[in-house]
Amino acid sequence: MFDAPITPFIAALPKAELHMHLEGSLEPETIMELARRNGVRIPYASATELRAAYDFTDLQSFLDLFYLGLTVLRTGEDFYAMTKAYLDRAAQDNVRHAEVFISPQAHLRRGIAIAPLMDNILQAFDDVVAERGMTGGVIVGIQRQFDEEDALSMLNTLQPWRDRIIGLGTGGPEKGNRPAKFRRAYAKARHDLGWRTTIHAGEEGGADFVCEALDILQVDRIDHGVQAEADPDLMRRLADTGMPLTVCPCSNIMLRVFPTMQAHNIRRLHEAGLCITVNSDDPSYFGGYMNENFAAIQQALGFSDAELWQLARNGFTSAFMAEADRDRHLAELDKITP
Ligand code: ADE
Ligand code: ZN
Numbered sequence: 001m002f003d004a005p006i007t008p009f010i011a012a013l014p015k016a017e018l019h020m021h022l023e024g025s026l027e028p029e030t031i032m033e034l035a036r037r038n039g040v041r042i043p044y045a046s047a048t049e050l051r052a053a054y055d056f057t058d059l060q061s062f063l064d065l066f067y068l069g070l071t072v073l074r075t076g077e078d079f080y081a082m083t084k085a086y087l088d089r090a091a092q093d094n095v096r097h098a099e100v101f102i103s104p105q106a107h108l109r110r111g112i113a114i115a116p117l118m119d120n121i122l123q124a125f126d127d128v129v130a131e132r133g134m135t136g137g138v139i140v141g142i143q144r145q146f147d148e149e150d151a152l153s154m155l156n157t158l159q160p161w162r163d164r165i166i167g168l169g170t171g172g173p174e175k176g177n178r179p180a181k182f183r184r185a186y187a188k189a190r191h192d193l194g195w196r197t198t199i200h201a202g203e204e205g206g207a208d209f210v211c212e213a214l215d216i217l218q219v220d221r222i223d224h225g226v227q228a229e230a231d232p233d234l235m236r237r238l239a240d241t242g243m244p245l246t247v248c249p250c251s252n253i254m255l256r257v258f259p260t261m262q263a264h265n266i267r268r269l270h271e272a273g274l275c276i277t278v279n280s281d282d283p284s285y286f287g288g289y290m291n292e293n294f295a296a297i298q299q300a301l302g303f304s305d306a307e308l309w310q311l312a313r314n315g316f317t318s319a320f321m322a323e324a325d326r327d328r329h330l331a332e333l334d335k336i337t338p
Contacts, residue, residue, distance in 0.1 A: 001287040002250050002261075004299035013308065014332050015290050016097040016315030017090060017279055019223050019246035021141070021171065022121070023070040023103055024282025025086040034072035042072065054285055059204050059255050060173055062285060070106055076116030083124035089283075091132055093290040096329050097319055098136035101169050104154050105143045118161045135325045139167040139198065142185060144177035151185040155193070166320045167196040169223065174205035179213040186217040196220045196320040198246070203257060207231035214243070221246060221318060226257060228274075229265050239273035244318035249297050250288035251281035261300035270307065277315040305338035 026034075028047035035042045044050040056062045073079060083100075090098050107117055121138060128134045140158060142151040158165060168189035170182060179199055189195045199217060201209040203224035210228045213219050214237070225245035228234050238245070247266050251257075258264045270276045278297065283289045288296065294311075297303050303311070316329045 001254075002292045002296045004292070004295035006291045006295045007298070007305075009305045009336075009338065010291055010294045010298070010308065012094065012336055013294070013312050014094055014096045014316075014329060014336065015294075015312050016099075016277070016319050016329070017095050017136075017290055018099050018221070018244075018277055018315060018319060019248055019279035019281055020086070020090075020098065020100050021066070021103065021282050022083060022086060022100045023073070023106070024066060024286075025089070025284050026069055026072075026082060027284045030082070030085070031069050031072050034074075034078060038072060038074040038078070040072045040074070042068065054254075054287075056255055062255055062282070063173060066282060066285065067106055070103065071110060073107070074112065076120040079117050080120035080124050083121045084127065087124060087128045087134065087136075089289060091128070091134060095290055096134055096332065097316065097321060097325070098134065099139055099166060099320060100136065101139050101141040101171060103141050103143060103171070104158065105146060105150060108154065108157065114157050115160075118158070118164075122161070122164055135321055135329070137164070137166040137320075139169045139320075140165055142168070142170040142172075142182055144170050144172040144174070144181065144200075146172075148182055148185055151182055152188065155185060155188055162193050165193075165195060167198060167220075168193075169197070170199040171223075172200075174200060174203055174209065178205075179209055180216045183216055186219070190218070198223055200224055202227035203252075203255075207234050210234060210238075220244075220320070224248065224252075224257075226252065226265055226269065229269065229272075235272055235274070238275075242275050244275045244277055244314065245269065246277050246279050246318075248279045248281035248286075249293050250286045254286040261296050264297070264301065266297055267301045267303065270311070275314050275318060276311055277318055278311050279315075309333070309336065309338045 028050040198221040200223040201213040
């Protein structure tokens with residue numbers, strides 16, 4: 001689907017991935033293998049059949065498969081293997097820093113114990129830090145289709161890992177689930193837990209969702225945010241404040257937010273002075289990891305290497321990371337001249 005050439009420049013560009021759902025990195029082959037091993041029923045006969053179902057009409061049609069696919073995860077080893085596989089795959093794309101969303105509510109509701117889940121995911125991060133010097137961590141994602149009490153209960157459950165979690169985010173069906181629904185959860189994350197915050201807003205919801213996320217939740221980043229373009233005042237505000245948007249080009253085409261990559265507004269957002277980053281969202285479902293996303297926008301929208309370099313730089317400057325790590329990554333980026 002996304003087969004634009006990955007140029008040597010794109011391959012060599014150091015990258016930060018800020019918007020990726022760990023459960024969205026499970027490849028169909030892994031889902032089928034885990035289903036067999038863990039005795040979980042998946043209504044598809046083969047990985048080929050499952051992959052053929054990745055023909056989405058909107059966000060909800062994808063979420064139905066995403067929430068089905070993650071039910072094959074049962075043991076701590078499953079969570080370790082998924083995390084390590086993603087980080088190793090990201091490293092092939094020269095991702096040097098990865099912040100990944102997890103969806104704890106989806107697992108807690110299935111009776112999965114939280115300790116093996118968190119400890120194994122974090123162990124995989126520790127291992128890639130040691131092996132590769134990669135940095136990153138976990139952002140816990142609220143599922144917005146559930147009520148705020150459920151989100152607050154998840155935050156309590158995660159209290160023992162408070163210092164190992166870098167942020168709070170929110171995903172799930174946007175329509176009908178406005179950002180303000182999670183006002184108390186975001187206040188708790190910021191004030192009590194000391195976490196950074198972000199939220200999916202303006203993917204299928206309107207520019208007003210982005211405004212609400214800024215005004216009421218006071219987030220540090222916006223995930224997607226592409227619908228902001230409909231509101232000129234908001235566009236000016238985003239540019240003036242340098243508020244990062246974590247844009248996911250291949251995802252937006254697969255979920256029909258834009259009909260084609262040529263019709264994507266990422267170039268206009270960038271040219272309007274917004275802080276735009278490039279990300280893969282759910283790479284196994286959307287046909288592209290980081291390099292494919294960079295290559296797709298270069299081919300369809302004519303981004304120069306210098307412009308791609310700037311988007312990669314935005315990833316590092318927008319990351320929730322220690323300043324010493326940021327300086328180290330930016331120094332590596334400076335060695336690559338467009
Ligand atoms: N969960 C996983 N991917 C998502 C997306 N693109 N939007 C909302 N929720 C998600
Ligand atoms: Zn997402």
